[in-house]
Amino acid sequence: NKTIDKRAAENLNIIRKWCISILKMIEIFRPKLSMKKKRFVISMNPAEFLEQVLAF
Numbered sequence: 001n002k003t004i005d006k007r008a009a010e011n012l013n014i015i016r017k018w019c020i021s022i023l024k025m026i027e028i029f030r031p032k033l034s035m036k037k038k039r040f041v042i043s044m045n046p047a048e049f050l051e052q053v054l055a056f
Helices: 006-025 033-045 047-053
Strands: none
Touching: 006 033, 033 047
């Protein structure tokens, strides 16, 4: 993802870090699930996990 505007790049970085911190807090199936696997599981069925993710 390339952004030309410097302000847009800063905004995307803030959103990315915020999302990563939320993913660290939630437990999907088991406690030791990696970040990559958490993102994959959520991407397969986002409606199922939307309430759990937004509860934080």
